[in-house]
Amino acid sequence: MEATVGALGLPAVLDLPAGPVRGGLVVLHGSHADQRSYFLYAHLARLLPPAGVAVLRYDRRPRVDGHDVPLADQAEDAAAALAEMRRHVGAAPVGIWGFSQGAWAAAVTATRDPVDFLVLVGCSGVSPAAQMRYGTAEQLRRHGYGPADVAELTRLREVAEGFLRGDVPRSVAQAELDAAVRRPWFPLAFLPDELPETPGTWADMDFDPAPVLARLTCPVLLCYGQTDAWTPIEASLAVWRREARDAELTVARLAGCDHAPTLGGGDDPGSVSPQYEAVLLDWLDRRLSPAG
DSSP states (O other), X not given: OEEEETTTTEEEEEEOOSSOOOEEEEEEOBTTBOSTTOHHHHHHHHHSGGGTEEEEEEOOOOOBTTBOOOHHHHHHHHHHHHHHHHHHHXXXXXXXXXXXXXXXXXXXXXXXXXXXXXXXXXXXXXXXXXXHHHHHHHHXXXXXXXXXXXXXHHHHHHHHHHHHHTSXXXXXXXXXXXXXXXXXXXXGSOOOSSOOSSSOOOTTTTOOHHHHHTTOOSOEEEEEETXXXXXXXXXXXXXXXXXXXXSOEEEEEETTBXXXXXXXXXXXXXXXXXXXXXXXXXXXXXXSOOOO
């Protein structure tokens, strides 16, 4: 059924089970997968209702002037989505599923609007800036570039981050960027050719997940592709295990998957990992009351 979310009236779709409702799941977005039609979200809407779990997916609010949507705004919209879900499922347990950046937003939301469970896919336990340093360096390595190139990339990202924090003059950072544009690896650096005119355009670059994770008290399923090129898995799990002491953690490592829970780097419903499906259904089944 069609729905809307929040004060902005974000377009949404709510898929309800044909029979009794055992629970509800609100879907949050990866940074570059902001439409409710994205295949991973649509996959949940097909997989879970037959198991008695309602799924609410919606379009993320638009970017403003090309800037990413702040996590605080994403959490505000997620809270509105939870309210919409609860309006339809009553007292049934309700949780949040978040992919990549959406996993951070899910955790932030859960500290403000307690939920019954979290399912997080590709969730980084380090800051966005640290994750991007890790992820872009890994891109270079996987494309055959050596330690000298990786070191140059690391330096470039640190200078660009310094400008965005207001610590490095724009002229200095732009000069380094202009030199790096000629490097064959530059398309893998995920940096613009031209820096913004003013600092501060990446509001959440130094967001620290640790204090947020420390406040979680609900069961959490963490899914990581075994070859995730964007998330420092071991560093992230160290933060989760150190900080989220009041949360019941379950960690699933998905064979054959990278950042998304798909096989062979696929980006369509047919590539979704059967292991991911089985883990998700089993974990939810053990936490939700039987239908009846």
